[in-house]
Amino acid sequence: MAKKKAPKRARKPAGKQRKRPQPKARTAKSKPRRAAAKIARKTPPRTKRAAKKPARKAATKGKRVLKPAPRKTLPPATRVIAQREPAVKKLVLVFLGPPGVGKGTQAAKLAQALKLPHISTGDLFRDHMKRETPLGLKAKEFVNAGKLVPDEVTVGLVEDRLQRGDCGQGFIFDGFPRTVGQDVELGKVLQRRGEQIAAALYFAAPDAVIVERISGRRTCRQCGAISHVKFNPTRVEGKCDLCGGETYQRSDDAADKVSKRLEEYAANTGPLVERYRSQGLLREIDATKGVDEIFAVMSAVVTRL
């Protein structure tokens, strides 16, 4: 029956039919292969399979293994669909490090270079509070009461942010998660989205280095320009280079305040650093170097992910 159908379907492959007997004769040499071919032939119509298989065999016999044909690029429409498949690996990065270590600067630079959104929970809080969204109002309650914002609220803000269209290729978290609890909640969100953290980049510098960096900062009262008594001093001590205004040390930048923030950070985030280390996600980056040098090291780390 199959024989009758084939010629009816198309007259053109008449040439192909003539070729068929030849390869068949070759397959007769290898019994197991022939058996396999037979099984394969059972379901689909003979024509195509019979013609293809022996051709491949002939190639292997001559010891010249044919490489599979190069994949043709898909037509544009198909490509869009393919990108949504989970096979596309999103780059989800977490930037960790004590306050003042410079991770925010690096996160912003990398986000720009990779065209990924730079997500800082501080920015999200400010934005939601300003727009007085339900989440923003909830967060405000805690902040006004001088309490820590619960993890559900913080992670809720993040989940809301991830729903925007710019998160399709991945995203960079700056200063989030801050605690193991937040990371656990984040894990649930990412799992729902079929995503996972690719790496946690930990920017490390001794406390003394950070204290020196921050406590040496001076801000201009008139124009807000920032200088540093040691690393970027003004031409005249206490006078802004740009506008001549008086420079001062912000109260947040005082050495004792910085030390206290560093202690708090170590207590909250230390366990999270260990958690990422045990999961094999931690990548430590020496943050005592200059901005460009740190960026080069970080880029190399990310490229290897």
Ligand SMILES: [Zn+2]
């Ligand atoms: Zn100034």
